[in-house]
Amino acid sequence: MKTPFPFSAIVGQEQMKRAMILTAIDPGIGGVLVFGDRGTGKSTAVRALAALLPPISVVRGCPVNSSDPADCPDWAHASETDLVERPTPVVDLPLGVTEDRVTGALDIERALTRGEKAFEPGLLARANRGYLYIDEVNLLEDHIVDLLLDVAQSGLNAVEREGLSIRHDARFVLVGSGNPEEGELRPQLLDRFGLSVEVTSPDTIDERIEVIRRRTAFENETDHFLARWQAEDATLRESILAARAALSNTETPDNILRDCAQLSMTLGADGLRGELTLLRAARAYAAFSSAEQITRDHLRSIAPIALSHRLRRDPLDEAGSVARVSRAVVDVLG
Incomplete structure (x- = not known):
């Protein structure tokens, strides 16, 4: 394999x-x-x-x-x-x-x-x-x-x-x-x-060159390439396992609950799945960041990927869903 x-x-x-x-x-x-x-x-x-x-x-x-x-x-x-x-x-x-x-x-x-x-x-x-x-x-x-x-x-x-x-x-x-x-x-x-x-595809020459370089090394010098990245993958694995262990102990302040609900209301998201997922993902991100509790910074980082696909289409707003979420994050979280 x-x-x-x-x-x-x-x-x-x-x-x-x-x-x-x-x-x-x-x-x-x-x-x-x-x-x-x-x-x-x-x-x-x-x-x-x-x-x-x-x-x-x-x-x-x-x-x-x-x-x-x-x-x-x-x-x-x-x-x-x-x-x-x-x-x-x-x-x-x-x-x-x-x-x-x-x-x-x-x-x-x-x-x-x-x-x-x-x-x-x-x-x-x-x-x-x-x-x-x-x-x-x-x-x-x-x-x-x-x-x-x-x-x-x-x-x-x-x-x-x-x-x-x-x-x-x-x-x-x-x-x-x-x-x-x-x-x-x-x-x-x-x-x-x-x-x-x-x-999207990388939009800079340097990134595209680096993709080519790494893919070529992976195909032609597989063992050497894998050995080079083994340590970083191992570090990431330990961080994921540590976050799993810390997840249940990561605190959720009341103001974060209010922020989650306000973001969903501001964006007009249907139902409650948006804020529930946002909170759960933010908790996982806080645990991954070794934080004891969820902060607004965690919500800012997670909101675009947790809420952008839940928005109703607005024919009067030509901005993409990610841009609309970013605007709402600024309005609600500052």
Whole structure:
């Protein structure tokens, strides 16, 4: 299997990297939507972050990556009880995928050859405790996207069909990427993603040269290149693990709650998902920054990626959604 490109070696794209780091600290944030030009490192960043994280301990033979034999579902018939380490899973969801392939379905082969009614796990089982990556998410059928977002939020996959009644854990970080020139997601679906990032190609000669230099070194001098970036990836891994441990102890002052609510009201965001996600992401960012409590600086940094995709379109305002969020941040937070 080809070694992923080191996460720390990705040039630029700071907002995208920050969003993915935050979901690694707190998967409950709700996934990341990355829209932008082709060839800007979207899929590279997902695989690089998963490779950077420590391996997970799973029950040998368990199809849903359970960490405890007692949690491995009965239908899996896993006879092993020992644990093995595996890399954090990254599962690609192809366009044109069927609902059965995603959620799992009746194992036809066993039904025909043995006369047994057995469950064949789908992609959601493989993605448990890892990442589910959808390239060109804006081209995926809406009912599949709806299903994925529902499961990602609940952490449970339920299958009720063909006489089967199956439930299993499906806790994963959903990452969708796409090119807006090929179509946009419905606003209802946009709102369900926790964070959203717009990425563009590097706009300076120096950045483009550095991208070429690092990619060439990775392809032609792989071992030397990986060794060079190993220390930085290790440092980032320790920071993510420390932030996970500190997350529950990170304080949220009352004025921060008011700021979150005021930002959403000022922007006219529908529902309460905006401020809830903003607060959760800001807490993860505060923990990552080794801060004891959330501050307005954390909100300023996180607001564009937590709120920009939740805005109603304003035909009288030609500014982009990120610019509108930036204006609201200045008005509310100073």
